[in-house]
Amino acid sequence: MCGITGAVWLDERAAIDAPLLTRMTDAIMHRGPDDDGHWIDPRQVDGQGRNYGVALGFRRLSIIDVAGAAQPMGNEDGSLQMVFNGEIYNYKTLRRRLEGNGHRFKTDGDGETIVHLYEDLGTGCFAELNGMFAIGLWDQRRSRLILARDRIGQKPVYYAFDGQRLVFGSELKCLAAVEGVCEELDPAAIDEFLTYQYVPYPGTIWKGVRKLPPGHYLVLEKGNLSVHKYWDFDPTLERPVSRDQAVERLRELLTDSVRYRLQSDVPLGSFLSGGIDSSLITALAAAQRDEPIRTFSIGFPVADFDETEHAAKVAAHLGTDHQRFEVDPSGAEIIEKLVWHFDEPFGDSSAVPTWYLSELTRREVTVALSGDGGDELFAGYERYRALWLSVRLRRMFPIHRMPGIGLVQRLPDSNKQYSLLRRAKRFFEALEQPEARRYLNWLQIFPERMRADLYSDDFVQQLPGEDPFEFLDTVWQQSEGRDVVTRASITDLLSYLPCDLCTKVDVASMAHALEVRQPMLDHRVVEFASSLPVGLKFRGKRGKLLLEDAFGELIPRSIFHRRKMGFGIPIGKWFREELKPMVHDTLLADNAKIGPFFNRESVERLVGQHERMENNHGYRLWNLLILEQWLRRWT
Template sequence: MCGIVGFAEEHHDPAAARRTLQEMAALIRHRGPDGEGLYADGRAALGHRRLSIIDLEGGGQPMFNEDGSLVVVFNGEIYNYRELARQLSAAGHSFATHSDTEVLLHGWEQWGKALPGKLRGMFAFVLWDSRTGTLFGARDLFGIKPLYYYRRGELLLFASEIKAFLAHPGFVKRFNADRLPDYLSCEYLPGDETLFTGVYELLPGHSFTWRAGRLTREAYAKIRYRIRSGRSLEEWAEEIDKAFTHSVAAHKIADVEVGAFLSGGVDSSLTVAKAAKQQKHLQCFSVGYAEEAYSELPAARQAAQALDVPCTETTVGPADFFAANRAIQWYLDEPMPNPAEVPLYFLCQAARRKVKVVLSGEGADELFGGYPLYCQGVHMQAWQRLPRSVRRLLARCLPGSGFLRRGAQNRWQRCARANYVFATPAERDCYLKRPAGTPPPARRFKPWFDQVRGLDEATALQWVDLHTWLPRDILRKADRMSMAHSLELRVPFLDREVLAVAMGLPRQLRCTRRKTKVALRAAAARSLSPELSGRKKRGFPVPLAGWLRQDTYYTMVREKFVGPVAEQFFDTRALCELLEAHRQGKVNAMTKIWSFYCFILWYELYFVDPQPPQL
C-alpha cells in the first residue's frame, strides 16, 4: 500500500521536475511513511511513497526493468503475483525481486494493455515507457485504490490523492460549483467528476494512455451478471464458502502482521472466522460509542467471544468526533458527510498501533444483496406489473404515499441514492444562495440504469451501486481513513473469484422482499453460529443527532452556518432555522446539517486557507 504521484508533458527540466515531484509526494506522505522514491527525465516524472508490506527489503519504487527503459509506480497489492511471475519466467523474463510490483514491468513487456485484466488484487499503477513515450495507468475493477488525473494542454498530472496536485505549478485550482447541488443530495458525485474543476477520478476497471500530449481512456473489464439457475441453496453456499476462503488466504499475503475489523455483523464475523483459522492470535478491532443504543461494541464483543479472538475496543465521544472532522475532510480530498467515516478514522488509528494490515468486510452488501434498498426493489418490481397509467392515477389519488409516487416514475428517477440527503431537488435548492439550474441528481444515475434495462429492479440497483455508491462512498472513506494512519485495509469480498460467484447468483438467493444476503448467510452458517450468520444489517449508526442538540456542538456548527463560506454559497438564515428546528426536536435534520457543515470545513481547508490541519 502506497501513494503515487507524477506528471508528463512534452518537455520539462528533469531537475525542476524532480523538485516538484518531491513536493507533491510530501503532501501524501501519510500513504507511505516508510520510504520515498523519485524519477524524472525530460518528459515524465514519477514519485512514490512506500508503506512496506511485501518484500520489505527489495520492493522499493519507482521500479525499473533491466535496461531502465520502463519505470512503474504502484499502489495496492497483486494477490496472484506469484502465479503471474511463474508465467512470465516461463516466457523468458528474469525477476530481480520478490515484489508484486515487478510483475507489472514484465507484464507490460509481455501483454501490453492487456496487463490489468490479468491482475487479481487492488491496484492503481502508472507506468512510463520511455522508448515509446507512453504513460499508461490503470485502476482495479472495483475501485478499491484511487487514481486521479488532471489535464491542462499537453500536461497530465496523476496522483493517489487530489491534494498532491496543489504542489504542481501547472495546476489551476478551481471549485466545481456546478456540482455542489449533486454533492448536497448524494453525499458524493457519481461518475468521474470531482469538486475540483478539471480533476477526474479514473473509473474502476479503466485504464488511460498518454502519448505526445494526447490522452485516451478505455474500459479493460466490466462487471456483468451471468445468472446460473438450477442449483440448490446448499450448492451455492458451498461455492461461496470455497471462493471466500481462498480470497481471505490470498488477502493475508504479507511480510507483516495482518489483523481484522470486527463489528459483529455477518460480513466482518465471517471474515474474522476465516482469517482466524489461517492465522493464530488474529488481532481484531472494534469501535463504538458510550451511547449503547448506537454502539457496535456489544455485538462485536459477543462475536469476538464466539470466535475466540482478542479484540481491541475503541470508544468515540462527541468531543473527539467533532475535533477530528477537520482533519478527516482534509484526508478525504472532497467533502464527505457520511458520519460513519469518523468512527472509522478512530478505528484505523487504534489498529495501526498494533498491526500494519487489516481485513475488512466492505463490498459484501453490494455483491450479495445486503441493503434493505434491494428488498424494496423486489417490492417495486411486482408493482411495475401494473400499467403505468394506473400507477400514476393511484399516485395522484394517494399523494402521501412515497411508494406509490416512486412507482409511477422511471427506474432511474426513483433511485434512492440520488436523493440520499434531500427528498427532492426543490427541498435542497431552498438552501442555496443561487438557484441551482442543474439537472435533478437522479439524472446523473440514468446512464448506469440505461445499461441494465433488462435486469430486474433489485439486481439493477445492485449493479448501479457497484459502479457508484461502492467506489465513490464506501471504498473512498475506507481508503482515506486507513491511509490517514498508514494502515493497509484489504477487502476480501471484493475479489475477482468471489465476484464470479456473486454474478451467477439468482436474485432470490441474494434478496427477497424480507430477507437480505440469502446465499451469503447460508455460506456463513457453515462457519458461524445461527445468531451471527442471521444477524440483521445494522449499518453504522451514530449519536450525532443528539450531540447537535447540545450547546457546545450546536454553537460550533452555528458559527460555521453564519460564516463567510456559508454566506458565499447558502441562505444562512435558512441554515440557522434548520439547525434550530433540529435543536428543538421539531425535525431530525442530522444528515442535512452534517452535509452543509462538512462542506464548509472542506472549502475552508482547500480554498480559504489551503494548509493541511495540524494532525
C-alpha cells in the same frame, strides 16, 4: 500499500523539477511513511522528435518484501518505469509464468510483476491482475504514460491534463502542490455532492481535475489522452445455477480470496463489527491460520451505535485475540481532520468511526481485513427491501395516490437512528417515481426540491444543464433486464461502492498508514455474485440468504438474524448539542463560505427545524458543515 504521483510534460515551462516532485510526494507521506522514491527524466524524445519530460514519485508502506521492492521500479533495461499503490494478490502465480518466459526479477515483491507483465501483454496486463491497485507506468520506447485503476475502485487515481502537461496522484493533495491545477471550483460538483454525499467519478470538486473510473486505464501518447475500459464485466448476465452449486462455488471463491489476502510480511488482523460480513471474513481467516487471528472492534457510549457485544460474541466463538476500543468521538475535533484528508467534500458520517477504528487498529497491526461489499453483492441493504416492496405495492394497487399519504411527510421526526417514521417518510415519498428515480430517493441527501430551495439564484445560473441523477441513471441502465433488487445492488456496486465506501476506507485507513484488504471485493467473487438469480440471495424481507447457506456453520446463527445496525454515529444528537455552536459560528455566520451558493434563509430553516426536532436534518447538516469546513480549508 503506498501513495503515487507524477507528471508528463511536453513544454519545458511546465516541467516538474525535483523540489516540486518532493512536495508532491511529501503531501501523501501519511500513506507511505516507510520510504520514498523519485525518478525524473527531463529530456526524452519521441519518434517524431518531440521532447518529453517525465517525473514519478512514490511513498511506501512496506508490506511485502519489506527490505526490497523500492519504487519507482524499472524493467531489465530501464525502458519502463513504474509506481504502484496497492496489492497484487496473484503475483506469485504470475511471477512463475513470467520467469518461464525468461524475465529476470530483482525483488520478491508483487509490484515488479506488473512491469514484466506489461512487457509481455501491454495494456492487456491489467486484466490479469487480481488485486487493488493504482498504477503509473512510463513506457519510454513508445513515449507514453499509462495510468490504471483496479476493477472495483479500491485505490484512487486523480489526474489533470491541460494539453501540455498531465499530473496525477493518489490524492488531490499531490495535484494541489502544482500551481494552476486545483484552482477553480466546479459548481456541478457541489450539486452532485449534496445529492450523493460524494462527488462521483469521473469529476472532482475542481474543474479540469478528473478521477480515473474503476476498471479503466488511461493512455497519454503523442500528446493525445484516451481512457479505456479493461474489465469485461457484463451486468446484464444472469447464470442459472442450483443452490447447492452456488453454495459450493461461493465457498471456494471466498475462501481463496481470503487466503490471497492473508499474505503479509508484517502484522495482520481483522476488523470485527459483529455484523455478518466482517464475522464471515474473520471466520474464514481464522480457519486458515495456525495462531489466533487478532480482531478489533470499536464501541461508542450511545447504545444505538454500539455493536461490540455482538463482536465479542463472534470473537469468543472463533477464539480470536480480540481487542475492543472504546471512544467518545468529538465531532468538532474530527471534522477538521476529515476535511484535510478527504481532499474534496465527502459527507458519509460513517467516516468518523472508520477513522477511529483505523487509528486504533494501526497501533497493533499494519494490515486489516474488512467485510466491505457483502451488502452490495448479497442484497443486504434495507433499501433493497423497500424498493422490492414498492414495486409489489404499485403492481397491486396505487397506494402512492391514497389520501393522507402526504400527512406522513409532515409528522414530527424522531431522533433515533432507526426511526420507523423516518423510513416511512422516505418510502411514501419515493412511491410515485420510476424505479431508478425511486432508488435515488433512498440514496440522496438533499432531494431535488430541497436543493432548489437551498440554492441562490446566482449559483443556479452557474450550474450546467445536467441533472446529478444522470450519473446514477447511467449506471442503472447497465443492468437492463435484471430484477429490481439486482439492478439496485449492481448500481451500488458500480457507483456507491467505489465513490463512497471504498473512498472512505482508503482515506481513513491510509491516513494512519493502515492497509485494509476487502476479500469480498475480489473481482471473481463480484462477478459470480452479480450473475446469480436474485432468489438465491434475497427473498421477501431477508437478504444475504446465500451467505447463510454457505457459511452459516462458521459463526453464531443469531448474527444472521439480528437487526442490521450499520456503522454510524449520533449525528442528529450532535447538531442539537456538541456541534450546535459550530453550526451557528460557521454555517449561519455572515462570512460563511457557503454564502455565495445558498440562500441563508433556507439554511436557517434547516437548522431551526432540526434544533426544534420538527425534522431530523442531521445528515443534511453534516454535509453542509463538511462543505463549509472544506471551503474554509481548501479555498
